Amino acid sequence: MGIGVTAGAVAVGGVATNASASERGASDSSGAADSLVFDPDDYTEVTESIADAAGDKHTVVYRFYKPRDYVTNPSDSTHQSLVVSVPVKIDGKAVDASRAPVVFANSVGAYMPSSVAKATGVGQNELEMTGMAAPGGGGSASGAPGGAPAGGTSAGGPSGGTGAVNGMVNLAKLAVVAGYVAVEPGARGRSLTDSSGAYYGTAPAAIVDLKAAVRYVRFNRGRIPGDTDRIVSTGTSAGGALSALLGASGDSPLYDRYLEEAGAAPASDAVFATATWCPITDLEHADGAYEWIWGTNATQSTGKTVDQTVSKALRTQFAEYQAGLRLRGLDGYGPLTARNYDDYLLRTYFQPSATKYLAALSETDRTAYLKKNTFITWSGGRATFAWDDFLTHVGARKKTAPAFDAFDLSAGENNEFGEDTTEARHFTAYSLANDTTGVTGKRLASDIPGLLRLMNPMHHIEERNRNRSRHWWIRLGTSDSDTSPTVSANLAAALDNLGDDVNHEYYWDQGHATNVDPGDFITWVARVCGYRKR
Structure with a gap:
C-alpha cells in the first residue's frame, strides 16, 4: 500500500516535499545569492551527431550551458558545478523541451570525484581515477578502474552498450537525443585532499553535492528549461548507489547542516524518479551479502576460495540482517530469508x-x-x-573477503569513510575486530554510525521517507561479482513493499556497469513522467 502525504507537506510534481522548502524554491531570486540564479540566455549553441538508444545517429542542435557552481560556498568549484544541455532541433525538426523531463545524470564511479569543469558539450562529465593504486584485498568501490565493465564472463556474454562511456551508456547524450533536458553534476569524491593532506571528499560529500545540485535545479524553476518537478536521477555503480540514495532521502533533515554549510539553494532536493545500475550500496551489510552468494567461488586474483571461516561468519551476519528486514518478495513471493533467497532470485530474476x-x-x-x-x-x-x-x-568472483570493509583497509569503501588526514577507516565491527593494520580500539569511530545512515538508502526506506521517489528503475548483470544481487533485490523489495513503482531486472551474462536496454529506459522516463513530445 502506498504512503500518503501528511499535513505539512505538499505534492510537487508527484513528489511529496517539505512545504517551506518547495515554497522557497518556487519564489523569485530575492531569497538566494545572485550566483545561484540561472541565466537562460547564457549558452552556446552546439551541433553534434549523437547516437540514440538503437545506435542510429541524429544531428542534434542543443543549447549548452557552461559549468556553473551550484552552491554559494563551494570547497571545490572544479567538482561542485554542473552543466545543462537543452535540445532545440533534432534532424532539422524543432524541439520544445520547455516541459521535458530533466535527466540528472551523475558520473560518479568508485566514490571518486567527477567534474564537468572542462566540459564544452553534453556527456563530458569526467570520472577521476588518476593516481589511485590498484585495489588491494577488498577490491575497489566500483570494481574495474574507471568504471569499465567487468565483462569477459565465463559465459562469454557481451558487456557495455551503445555509446558506452566509463563502461556505461552515456545517459546525458541519450536524454538530449530523445528530446529531454540533461543536467550533469560534478561531485567531490574520496581521493580529494587539501594542502594539509586532509580528505574533504569522503562521506557524505558526494551525496551532499548531488542534493545541492538538485536544489539548484529546482530553485531555478522557470529559468532552467524542462520540467524541474520531473527530475529523473541516474547513476552506475557507486554512482548508482548515490542515485538510489538521492531518490530515497529526498528532503531528509539529516543533511541540512551540510547543505547549509555549502550554501545550497533554498529548495527541495527530492527527485521524481530514480534509475540505478549495479548500485554499490548498503555498505555496512555488503560483506555478508557478498559472501552469501559468492562465498564458495574462487577469486579471480588467486584462483582459490577465500578463508571459509571468514566467509561463513559473514554469511551468518547476512542471514541475521535479512531476517531483520522482514521483506516480502515481488510478485507475491512471500518472506525473503537467507534460506530461500536463492530460489527467489532464480524464479523472479x-x-x-x-x-x-x-x-x-x-x-x-x-x-x-x-x-x-x-x-x-x-x-x-x-x-x-x-x-x-x-x-x-x-x-570466479571479483573480490576477496571481506569485499568492502577489508581487514587491511585496502578497499575503496574504507577510503570513502576516511577522515581528516586518515585515509581509510573501518565501518563494520567485524572488520575492526579482525584488523591487520594495527588499528586499535574495540569500537568503531563515534561518527561512523551517523555516516552510514547518511550513505545508505535502506535507512530512509525503512523510515518510510515521504519525500522519496515513487518510480524506480533498477538494473544489474547476473555475472556482476562486484556486488551481490541481493543488494539491489532488497532495494527493490523494500520499495515495492511500500507500494512504489519498481521496474527491476537483471541482464543475463552481463558484468559490472552494463546497460543493454537503454531504449526501454528512455521510454520508461516518458511514461512515468507523463511526457509527450510537442
Whole structure:
C-alpha cells in the first residue's frame, strides 16, 4: 500500500516535499545569492551527431550551458558545478523541451570525484581515477578502474552498450537525443585532499553535492528549461548507489547542516524518479551479502576460495540482517530469508533473464549457446537451471573477503569513510575486530554510525521517507561479482513493499556497469513522467 502525504507537506510534481522548502524554491531570486540564479540566455549553441538508444545517429542542435557552481560556498568549484544541455532541433525538426523531463545524470564511479569543469558539450562529465593504486584485498568501490565493465564472463556474454562511456551508456547524450533536458553534476569524491593532506571528499560529500545540485535545479524553476518537478536521477555503480540514495532521502533533515554549510539553494532536493545500475550500496551489510552468494567461488586474483571461516561468519551476519528486514518478495513471493533467497532470485530474476536472452537469439545462435551451456534446460520457450550450476557458470568472483570493509583497509569503501588526514577507516565491527593494520580500539569511530545512515538508502526506506521517489528503475548483470544481487533485490523489495513503482531486472551474462536496454529506459522516463513530445 502506498504512503500518503501528511499535513505539512505538499505534492510537487508527484513528489511529496517539505512545504517551506518547495515554497522557497518556487519564489523569485530575492531569497538566494545572485550566483545561484540561472541565466537562460547564457549558452552556446552546439551541433553534434549523437547516437540514440538503437545506435542510429541524429544531428542534434542543443543549447549548452557552461559549468556553473551550484552552491554559494563551494570547497571545490572544479567538482561542485554542473552543466545543462537543452535540445532545440533534432534532424532539422524543432524541439520544445520547455516541459521535458530533466535527466540528472551523475558520473560518479568508485566514490571518486567527477567534474564537468572542462566540459564544452553534453556527456563530458569526467570520472577521476588518476593516481589511485590498484585495489588491494577488498577490491575497489566500483570494481574495474574507471568504471569499465567487468565483462569477459565465463559465459562469454557481451558487456557495455551503445555509446558506452566509463563502461556505461552515456545517459546525458541519450536524454538530449530523445528530446529531454540533461543536467550533469560534478561531485567531490574520496581521493580529494587539501594542502594539509586532509580528505574533504569522503562521506557524505558526494551525496551532499548531488542534493545541492538538485536544489539548484529546482530553485531555478522557470529559468532552467524542462520540467524541474520531473527530475529523473541516474547513476552506475557507486554512482548508482548515490542515485538510489538521492531518490530515497529526498528532503531528509539529516543533511541540512551540510547543505547549509555549502550554501545550497533554498529548495527541495527530492527527485521524481530514480534509475540505478549495479548500485554499490548498503555498505555496512555488503560483506555478508557478498559472501552469501559468492562465498564458495574462487577469486579471480588467486584462483582459490577465500578463508571459509571468514566467509561463513559473514554469511551468518547476512542471514541475521535479512531476517531483520522482514521483506516480502515481488510478485507475491512471500518472506525473503537467507534460506530461500536463492530460489527467489532464480524464479523472479535469473531464469526469466536467461529466458529473455535466449528468446531473442536466432534459432541457430540459441542452439549454439545451449550446446555450450548444457546446465540450462530450454523447454516450452523457458529456461530453467539449478542454483549451483548458475554459480559455476558465473565462475570466479571479483573480490576477496571481506569485499568492502577489508581487514587491511585496502578497499575503496574504507577510503570513502576516511577522515581528516586518515585515509581509510573501518565501518563494520567485524572488520575492526579482525584488523591487520594495527588499528586499535574495540569500537568503531563515534561518527561512523551517523555516516552510514547518511550513505545508505535502506535507512530512509525503512523510515518510510515521504519525500522519496515513487518510480524506480533498477538494473544489474547476473555475472556482476562486484556486488551481490541481493543488494539491489532488497532495494527493490523494500520499495515495492511500500507500494512504489519498481521496474527491476537483471541482464543475463552481463558484468559490472552494463546497460543493454537503454531504449526501454528512455521510454520508461516518458511514461512515468507523463511526457509527450510537442
